[in-house]
Amino acid sequence: MLLYRKFSPLYNLGFFYLIVSFILRIALFFHPITQSSFGFFDSIKIFCLGLISDIFVFILAGGFLWLYLVFLSNSKYLKSYGYIIFGILLTLFADVLFFNTILNEYGGAAPEIGRSFIGLKTVLFGLLLFLPKYRGKIRFWLFSLTIFIYVVCILQNAISEYLFWNEFGVRYNFIAVDYLVYTNEVIGNIMQSYPVIPIFSGLFLVAGTFTYFIVKRSKNYLIEIPTFLEKIKLSGIYIGLFLISLVVIPFLSSKENSQNIFTNELQSNGLYKFYLAFSNSELDYFKFYKTLPNNDAFAILKNQIPTISDASTLRNIKSEVAENKKNVVLITIESYSAEFLKLYGNEQNITPFLDSLASQSLLFSNLYAVGNRTVRGLESVTMCIPPTAGESVVKRKDNKNKFTTGSVFAKKGYNVKYIYGGDAYFDNMEDFFSGNNYGIVDKKTFTPEEITFSNVWGVCDEDLYKKAIKTMNLEAKEGKPFFNHIMSVSNHRPFTYPTGKIDIPADAKSREGGVKYTDYAMREFFKMAQKQSWFKNTVFVILADHCASSSGKTELPMDKYRIPAMIYSPDFVEPRIFNKLMSQIDIMPTALGLLNFNYQSKFYGQDVLKTDYKPRALIATYQNLGLVKDNVLTIISPKQQVKQFGLTVIPNPKMGADFQIMFEEKLLEKRRTDLVNETISYYQSASQMLKEKKYQK
Template sequence: MSFIKKLAPFYILTVFYVITSFILRLVLLFHPITQSSFTFLDTLKIFSLGFLSDILVFSLACGFLWLYLIFISNDKYQKPYGFIHFGLLIALFLYILSGKSILTEYGGALPIIGLIFVGIKTFLFGLFLFVPKKRERIRFWLFAFVMFLYVVLILQNAVSEYFFWNEFGVKYNFIAVNYLVYTNEVIGNIMESYPVIPIFGTLFLVAGIISYFVIQKSKIYIEKIPSVSEKIKLSVIYFSLFGIALWSIPKLAITENATNVFTNELQANGMYRFYLAFMNSELDYFKFYKTLPEQEAYALLNNQIHNLKPLSSTRTIQSDSAEIHKNVVLITIESYSADFMKMYGNKQNISPFLDSLATQSLLFTNFYASGNRTVRGLEAVTLCLPPTAGESVVKREDNKNKFTTGSVFKSKGYQVKYLYGGDAFFDNMEDFFSGNGYDIVDEKTFKPEEITFSNVWGVCDEDMVNKAIKTINTEAQTGKPFFNHWMTVSNHRPFTYPNGKIDIPGNAKSREGGVKYTDYAIKKFFGMAEKQPWFKNTVFVIVADHCASSAGKTELPIDKYRIPAMIYSPGFIQPHHYNQLMSQIDIMPTLFGLLHFDYQSKFFGQDVLNPNYHPRALIATYQDLGLLKDNVLTIISPKKQVKQYGLKLNPKEGVEADFQIYYDQKPLAIKRNDLIKETISYYQTASDILKKKEYQK
């Protein structure tokens, strides 16, 4: 019986979580947004299967509690082991403090978080070690804090689920995951929308009262610390339940199959739904956004992209000239805003080579990124598809055998490769590109002698330059044309690169240094490429993946989506400016037009040099989907919301008209319904085609 009592921290918290979840379901059942009636069987299913799901999910969440409790012991403070342990903790603290730890390479707040965590752990261990008379008291307050933290998180989750239901009428989905990405915007919205201080004040007061009773009922664990044999028994019981939960929870999720959607939502466990949303990263367009009748949506799409087959984006592209099978190198530059370049008004001279190359290229001066993350840029230039709601296709499970720029090149006999200085496993790039027929050259393919500098993101861009030249030289010897897509990495936090290359030290860790070093590496690439026999028969496409920042005063601040893009091929592409509005999804179809390719296309992207092209740009976050056209930005969002902003140029002095990027965005007094429908048609049809798996090659 005494051993059972020592399980009190686990079963008391579980009971509290189950009761909280029951009350939450009851509240949501009668919430005004739950506009549905439930049969007796529906109600029974909601509460019985929901009850079982709650117990199993919380048993997984108790993993952290088990980890904390299992290491509570007096033996580890005995001589000499206690002093050895304490010495190791001090050494780890000093290692992080030195600024040379692996955490420092990640940049941001991670080194500080690591330092604080290890510092607290070292301090507390020292107290336990050197002040044994206070050990029991300190242990009690630490135990109380852990139990209080669990109670707070349980209550906080319930409050969050309530407000999320209040907004969207569902349990957590990808929007909740997205909130973790846009922390500043979300916190600002919460602060303005809800009485935060009273809510959290009440929450902490209630949590404190509940914690008192929880601690009183469960403190036997620290008063009579389990023996080694009892801890083994406890661990066997916990891991048995852990395994049962891992197996059972997905099975229970399958039972969320009622025709009444609210029944499924109320039955579901919020934490597990959050996990699924995080893993699947999809947001159902047809559930959360405005829609049009299917025929109308595709008819509107056909008005913008002519000669489409019924209910599809498929069309025949036929040139009036012979195909030109030049080699193609596509360079997507990490986090490269238009305003880094001199022509857009930058006076820091951080992109001297690209500034020069732009004057020798077909330069697209009014060019917009599809999104604000690398995977969106890769999606745009590879799939030439609007940025659909939720996570990028690159990171979805259904991301293979798509119709891609690579598949078009392969149909013409090209060798197709993706080159990346980091580990392509990151952001699911390896799975996506290999699943679509690309050979991959990444950090894993480098020999030790090929690496002169690397950080957490991979080898420096110069090392990738050397690898790329070697790779292309090998390809050129086959006699077959090649298409190589190189994604740079150095212009990314922590912005470290080899010293002595540019006039900004590599250990300065500045954004300007990252930009300038990337420019330096690209210059080196072209300097080496010009000496190769394949250079004169190669077209180079240079485009950013996204801007360096996406924060702004509106959902889609358009200056944060303006990026540079150019096509360079001396003797083949005449230098000039193209100043019409266009998207990242258009760059590769435009290149295919320049090469006079004949092919069956499924791309939403278009050849902007074709006289039938209607200027527009498609830009988005994970949930706000926008169309930029006729000096109007139309945004469709979850909860079937629509916003429109009129754009008024806010000119920057000393910058030519083609390179002005700043606009005031003012809500339209009178809605442009034609643009609203056109926006819906783009995103609805793209989502529909992906959902029906009709974007396959």
């Protein structure tokens, strides 16, 4: 057989992909939303460069098929080592079936997925090994199934791209990435918006038909499986094309430089655009959201923050009394909803220490997290900025040398550190904090003796807090004040923790166990801290990074953003309840105010204890950006959409008036234009500040 014919599964499937991509490009070209005329050269770019891009993208996407084909052989079933391979697979399957593995540590659906995959692989290998008479038929149907999956994915992607264009007039961007994050909401939306059953019935029927023809033209590969030497030659050619693709695809993307946005979008490949959305993690506010003239946006913002300059949040913060350079320890707790605390009506007694500490602290009873992921919480307490569209600044490329809480403390002569129980490489934390001049203490800095328990996310909170105490003792000897930001990890799936610490068994792997162990570990931390020389000269700021869950009946369910927050410092901060509405971005400016710091600020967050503070909160997902004010929730979304909901408390007699967390969100028929404009002013100005690099330190 000629060597090129042994590429038949790849080039037949590739030819199908190119036809589908061409038809999709034609459909988008003539789509009513594509309100543009194209010149001759624009059309050449769209279809010629687009075709070349599609070819090289398929070469990359065909990698899994190439791996499958390379490992097809008869020899492993004819030799004794076939039984050895089968024995290894059986052992591996028994291990994941009956014992705890890294999959169990990760939690969620990972164990079931792992067992299913390894179990299926073991069964199929056994059938091919022990039923040589049926080996050809079994392999044929497995080959057909593999091609069918590829065909379904190609058609599914084309349908998805068309529907996405129908909504937004662009190829995939960060909104598409967002759709993967919010799977439940998106599937629900699709089920309600489109005739899903007919679409998928048609999809599988068409996919089956094309699979039949592709398999018919490609089964020569099964009839005469290439020899080992031929596979080496084929792999050499494929790897060469693969490496060329890695260079050519970005080069072609750089040629998407027309003044006509539609030309650029039609020329591009949707799959590569999806990859770029993952990499860049940004959503262009000015392209997708309702905007105001720039001067108007900052003028409206100035009503909320009176001392800001004309087109910036820059202002001077001045105190009438002397600065107090106490140590500051900021503790952000993983996934800790307000509803876990007894104060907010919980009757499980899973936060006894925090309930007690709250009564000794300045407690912010009406504080809302800005988002629903750790990186959003870290961004809010570090940069004190609204949650701009797309991914958090923590995960963006332009995330360094920003104006941060740490930069304010560093300018005052403080040691500044980020202390984390996991690997700070995760979620780009190391890049962000080191790029903003924080020293980093993470799992990599722990000695084996300092780790008594760990899981996939990092060391347990007790080990983390012991390391923090050691770190602060060393800092105290330097004679400089310190600001340390501690991020906990234990209250996270799989909710594993050391045995014998709390009355909920460690092997229960329950959310309640994770919450209670986190509370227990914090109690032990404060027991240790109270014995240290620096304790009386330290202010502790304690709050959650986000709630345990964010799903609800509305785009931004209020109860899923309410978090506990308090500032504790015996003999310095008077215990009381502050019940005005506020945002997570306000907590650190308020702490700086308690220390009477004089500094130049760019923070959107404010000292809520000042008399000119106007209560409001900012809450958001990746694309729905909200402002809570005057019992109204205003949400701005892509496609210049705006919604407003009236907020009415759903009273719970088990908790006080300051701790009610449930609200009925009723869509308003008549909009509050002033609140719409104020919402836009926050998010538009913050997006512009970041885009124009005005939020640098």
